[in-house]
Each structure stands twice: as structure tokens, then as C-alpha cells.
Amino acid sequence: MSNPFTLLSSSSQCAARRGELRTLHGTVQTPVFMPVGTQATVKGVTPEQVRELGAEIILGNTYHLYLRPGHELIKKFGGLHRFMNWSGPILTDSGGFQIFSLQQLAKITEEGAAFKSHIDGSSLFLSPESAVAVQEDLGADIMMCLDTCIPYPADYRQAEEATELTSRWAARCRASQRVDGRLLFGIIQGGMYHDLRLRSLAALQEIGFDGYAIGGLSVGEPEELMYEICEATAAAMPAARARYLMGVGTPRNLVEAVYRGIDMFDCVMPTRNARNGMLFTSRGRLVIKNARYQDDPRPPDEECGCYTCRHYSRAYLRHLYQAREIMASVLMTIHNLSYYTGLMAAMRRAIEEDRFLEFYRDFNNATNAA
Ligand SMILES: Cc1ccc(CCc2c3nc[nH]c3cc3c(=O)[nH]c(N)nc23)cc1
């Protein structure tokens, strides 16, 4: 199995690294933020806008697309790339996390996960084999193993049982791959227990994957605990393979995780918060509905070059938001995604120039001062 990840440079000051990940639909520069497109769209923006604001790879979701419109329909239309008119790389999650987080009715057995559709209540089932088959039908460039995401908090025995099941499912995922060229990532579980995290990683490395994800974080645990587990797990992960921290996070989380050696991120925050009128800026967060912006002529972020910041005032965005105009979501999503992709590009440059520690300090000073 050839390694699709190339390590281009490593910081001499910390674990941050610069790399690139080759996929069937193009090469991704890392560290990278991947916008979430759960239902075959990055909510509120077109694929052209997503490309223009600097995103190279987007995420799709097996659980949601399996339920609606169904992976068979998407396959009939030539796969997710054709269906949603996105020609770049797509990573799909396996559905494991969504089954556990979207409903309590899921029943987990050795065979797989039985659950009820949150749309029409019909009974459904995902096994490791069918989760991989659905992702292949969707045409994903990077697929995730079906895993059991351990809730927080969980006792040691519960975490151990779920982690061992995840390892057995991972072997079945790897064995069931049918299509060449697609990448499959293993997902490290283990709850908040370092020994279980290392045991999970060792089991996945024994099977052998194209990249490795840290799962089971950003599930309600304290931020310091997330950093502790991320740091210890990343340090034990193979340096030559891509490292993906699932579901993370705020801008500060991204900087702290890149500092600890993570390459790939996804989070609903930039898109979801935009729709709720919360903007990320180089001076911290900005809640647009606040009356102080009623006649503020400035752009959301005077250091941002995105379409929204080049053409619109905070007063205008506040007006759109208060009037429940669709353009409020569109313009604020463009800005938040531009802020995230801009932050990643700045970190990639800092690592290339071996000055990441200076970047890290400047970022903390700017956002702490806000
Ligand atoms: C479209 C899409 C949405 C969301 C995701 C990531 C969803 C996600 C988590 N989000 C926060 N914490 C998370 C942990 C896990 C996890 O342990 N396993 C899996 N498979 N996914 C996770 C992937 C794709």
C-alpha cells in the first residue's frame, strides 16, 4: 500500500508539520480545514464559492445521505462529485458517530448498528461492510471506518469494550474495500484513557490504514482534556501518515492541535455559527445582532480579504440578520469559512518558514486581547 501522505517540513520548535495528501480528485495541502457538507451541500454557499474562499476538500456524511436521498440514487447520478458539482476531494464519515449522537435508539451488536431513521422512523442497519460499500457508492476519495464513538464520560470497562469492537470493525472495513485508489482511514477510540488510546492505535496500525483519525473527542469533554489526549495520541501516531482530529474545532482549538502535530480538521462551527449570526474575526468573536453594530460601517474583519469583508458593513449584515434574509447566512458563511481557510494558510506558511512558535504567540496575544 503506497503512502498518499508526504511530510514536506516539520517545525524545529514543536510538533507542527507541513504535508500534502494525494487523492483521486487532487492533492490537499496540510494542515487543512475541511468544510462540512453533511447533506451534499456546504450550507448556504455554492461549490464555486467554496473553492473561491480557499477550501480544497469538503466532507459528506454517510448517515444522512444513506437516509436521504439514498446512496443508490447518488450512485446512479455518477456519485457525490457529479451530484453536487464538486470536482475536488471529498471525505465521508462512516455514520457511526451520527447514529450515536442523533438518536438513543441505536442497538449495537458485533454485526453492526441497528437504528431508526430520524426522518421517517424506518428501521435501518449499518455494518462495517455496508458502511464502506455506501462510501464507495458515494465515490468518496477518503472513507472512514465504521466506529463506535464513546460518550463522555464513560467508565474504563465501557470504553475498553467499545474500543475493542471498533478495532474488530476496522479490520472488517479494511477487508471489504472493493474499489482501488480510494483511501480508508482508521479511527482511534479509547475514551479519555491513554492506555486504551495506545491499544486502539496499535490495533489499527496492525491492520494498516492510509491515514489515522483521532475520534471520540469534541464530545463534551473539557478543552484541556481534549488537548491532553490529542497530544499524547498524536505523538504516538506514525509520523509518515496523515493525522485527522475529528469534529474540531474553534480557531484556538485548531492552532493548539496543529501545535501538537495534527494535519486535518473538520467542524460545523464556521458554517453553523454563521447562520446564527456569530462571526470569527482576527480580534475574536462578533455577534452581529448586537445593537452596537446597528450603524457600524466597518467590515466584519478589517484584516480579512473575503468577498463579504470587501463589500459589506456590519450594519448591513446586522440588518439582513434581523430581517431573516437568506443573504445573511450566505455572506456570513463566506466570511467564517474564509477566516478558517485563511487561518490554516497562515499556519502552513509559518511552518514552512519554521516560525510556528511566533505565529502561536501572536495568535494567542491577538485573541486574548479581544
Ligand atoms: C459531514 C461530517 C460531519 C461530522 C464529522 C465528524 C463526526 C465526528 C465527531 N465530531 C465531533 N467529535 C467527533 C468524533 C467522531 C468519532 O469518534 N467518529 C466518527 N466517525 N465521527 C466523529 C464528519 C463528517
Ligand SMILES: [Zn+2]
Ligand atoms: Zn471576511
